[in-house]
Amino acid sequence: MFHTPDYYHNISMRLSEVLDNIGVTENMVMKRRRSFLLQETIERITHRANGTQATSYILGSQSEGTTTPGLQTDVDTLFCLDSFIVIQDWSEWTPGKCNQLMIQNETTSPGYCLLQMLRDDAPLPDTHEMDNIFVKDTQGRILYKNTIIDTVLPEGNQRQGPSVASAAKPGFLASDLVVAHPCKTWPQSSRACLDRQETNSWPTAEMKRYAKTTRCFVVGVGSKVSEKADFEWRISTSLAERCLMFNLNITQIKIYILMKMILKTYINVENLNSESYISSFMCKTVLFYCAASKPSKIWKECNILNCLNVCIQTLNRCILAGNCPHFFDHENNLMAGKISTVVKHQLLERMSNLIPCDETSLFGIQIDKLGERLQIKLNMINEVHHDILQTEEYTLSILTGLLQYTIGHISNCYNFLIDSTKDESLEMKLKILLQLLLHLTKYYRDGAMLEKTACKLLAPLCCTSIGSLIASQNIQINRTISPQAFAWLEAGLDSDGASSRLKLASIMYCTGDMERAVFILNNIEEQYNTEVTEPVCGCYNSLKHYIKRGLGQLCCQYDEAEVKYIVALCVRFFPAEINCVPNELQYEMFRSTQEDLQHSGRxxxxxxxxxxxxxxxxxxxxxxxxxxxxxxxEQQQSLNKLMWAIGTEENLAHRETALNLLGQCMEQENRPADAIQCYMLSLRLRERNNVARFHICRCLANIVS
Known part of the structure; x- marks a missing residue:
């Protein structure tokens, strides 16, 4: 099979170079993985600090590093409810948990189970039915229906299998959130399959041992061929699958990416009811089987085309048989009930046109312009006549996107933690933040490298919040700042390139210490390099219009802990910090009318x-x-700079707020017409939840009076 013409070797090498050019390199794969694992770590730490009994795992192609910009892969998150536990034996019943007994018998589909509700005070069956979710079966057992997902579906989202899906928006990827219940131990069928896989050297014994230590879950979806689909829960070994993905070599990763591109280009296209009958998970499973059954020596760069053909032919055999066995449970057919006879014939016809998969098939792939790039590499077309992004541009785009997403995610997690304390007293807020710092100290002392990095990124944000809360109380009492508040604020000064120091300057302004405020502001301005420093917002997904080359180049050299100094988070003051906020910005805390609140999301x-x-x-x-x-x-110079920043910085997330501030400066300048124009521009950017409406009314009232 592997004795092929020399030109296959040449095409494989050129194809590998093309994939390198669009960011599929060992370095880029590792950076993607690090970025998403860091985000996962941040969420775990903040959940623990907040007392949330849940663990988030970011899975799928984004966190595996098996994607490209053109593939536009979803961000998949598994949200594990740690207050639940799925047991397989009564001896595993655990006090303090919501225990559910896994039921697998001849009536349940392979790879699926039923969940029987148990009492929380004793290892006994529960007997209470409720809301068509906890339902009694013919044997008197209270079973948990997976339709509960439909009852808690957020507005604007839709259910796709076990996940809550958010559609892609301009500039943003779609996302899938899967709520899962953890299993006490791996199901016997999955453990047995892993033990039996002894052919070849992959997965290795070490990989198998590690896979068995990972958590196993159940997720809310039934088999398509089951008569009890509403009651079945699918067994998920996604963490073990991630372990296998992390142990593939770069050639195997490139082949998996090529399979997904072929899938999108030739298989899952129109006239099949716009449904993806062959999923990327099936491609991943096929790759696992090929890696386990073929010699490890074949998986090398010069043999990509041959290996790709092995995988395509294996997938074709699965379609022909109507069976793609799950890698960790061979009885679980991933294709069961998904492919009708008519669709099967259509799929086989399309697959026949791909076998053997040669350069002609690859030339037709438009994703990331892979086909054109390959033709250029093979000197078949002239690059001059094609608009092709260069390798450096791809790299900068990916790395800056990862940095923005990661730092924004950190800010978002932290802000949600703070927001969860909004109804608490000041003393309780401070207690929760101090508890978070204790958690961070422990994680930093005992944790792995990612946990140490997460702590270094979170701790300054926490210190700044503590200092700002104390300072707000100080200002309310006697308009001065206590040494304690100063100590906390100084401890948080390196949270990022600007926001924490801007909070300190704002506090100085509110106490009337203008000289010190100016000193801090001038220092910030000196260090804020507008050609490099990137605004990052953790409030919402704001569209990024422009990538700063200087930022991208630094992202190539450093990790998040160092690069954080050239990103500038938005400055956020919570209601409890209102005394640290100039009057002009305080208005923003009251931006929403009752009608606006009805249009606000979670x-x-x-x-x-x-x-x-x-x-x-x-x-x-x-x-x-x-x-x-x-x-x-100098006042006029600052006003000009404010207008310049609003007009030229493309990636501002709160431009409407900046316009509201500029409008109030214009009012101070006695330029009411310009002020109203600023407020009108602000309203165009954000029609609802915008205090610009109030400013317009106030400004007009002042003109009349």
Whole structure:
């Protein structure tokens, strides 16, 4: 099979180079994995600190590093409810947990189970039915229906199998959230399959041992061929699968990516009811079987085309047999009930056109312009006549995107933690934050490298919040700042390139210490390199229009702990910090009318806060401090810089707030017409939940009076 013409060797090498050019290299794969594993670690730490009995796992192609920009892969998150536990034997019943007994028998589909509800005070069956979710079967058992997912589906989302799916938006990938219950131990069928896989050297004994230590889950979806689909829960070994993916070599990863591109280009296309009958998970499973059954020596760069053909032919045999066995449970057919006879014939016809898979098939792949790139590599077409992004541009795009996503995710996790304390007293808020710092200290001392990095990124944010909360109370009492507040604020100064120091400057302004405020602001401005420093927002998914080359180049050299100094988080003041906020920005805490609140989503927790992007807030504070110091020339320079920042910084997430601040500066300048224009522009950007409406009314009232 592997004795092929020399030109296959040449095509394989050129194909490998093309994949290198679009970011499929060992270095880029590792950076993707590190980024998403860091986000996963941040979520775990904040959940633990908040007392949330849940663990998030970011799975799928994004976290595996098996994607490209053109594939536009979803971000898959598995949210494990740790308050539940699925047991297989009564002896595993655990006090303090919501215990569910796994039932597998001749009536359940392979790879699926039923969940019987047990009492939480004793290892006995529960007997209470409720809301068509906990339902009694013919044997008197209370079974848990997976239709509970439909009852808690957030507005604007839809159910896809076991997941809650959010559609892709301009500039953003779609996301899937799967709620899972953890199993006490692996099901016997899956353990037996792993033990039997002794052919070849993959997976290795070490990989098998590690896979067995990972958690196993059940997720809410039934088999398509089951008569009890609403009652069945699918067994998920996704963490063990991630272990196998992390142990593939770069050639195998490239082949998996090529399979997904072929799938999108030739198989899952129109006239099959727009449904993906062959999933990327099936391709992954096929790759696992090929890696386990073929010699390890064949998986090398010069043999990519041959290995790709092995995988395509294996997939074709699965379609022909109507059976793609799950790698960890061979009785579980991933194709069961998914492919009708008509569709099967269509799929086989399309597959026949791909076997053997040669350069002609690859030339037709438009994803990441792979086909054109390969033809250029083979000197078949001239690059001059084709708009092809160069390798450096692809690399910069991927790395800056990862950094923005990771830092924004960290900010978002932290902000959700703080928001969860909004109804607590100041003393309780401080207690929770101090508890978080104790958690971070423990993780930093005892944790692995990723946990140490997570702690270094979270701790300054926590210190700044503690200092700002204490300072707000100080200002309310006597308009001064205690040494304790200063100590906390100084401990948090390196959270990022600007936001924590802007909070300190804002506090100085609110206490009337204008000289110190100006000193801090000028220091921030000196260090804020507008050609490199990137605004990052953790409030919502704001569209990024432009990638700064300088930022991308630094991302290539350093990890998140160092690069954080050239990103500027938005400055967020929670309601309890209101005394640290200039009057002009305080309005933002009251942006929402009752009607607006009805249109707010569950992720819009920032709406109750005063939030501004760092760069415009820097120039606004400079304008106000120079005004108080009666330094009109510098005041005007700051106003010009504020207008320049709003007009030229493309990636501002809170541009409407910056325009509201600029409008109030215009009012101070006695330019009411310009002020109203600023507020109108602000409303165009954000029609609802925008205090610009109030500013317009107030400004018009002032003009009339």
């Amino acid at each position: 992720c819009d927790v920032w709406m109750d806060c005063a939030v501004a992007d760092s760069l415009p807030y820097l120039y606004f504070l400079q304008y106000k401090t120079y005004s108080n110091l009666r330094r009109p020339e």
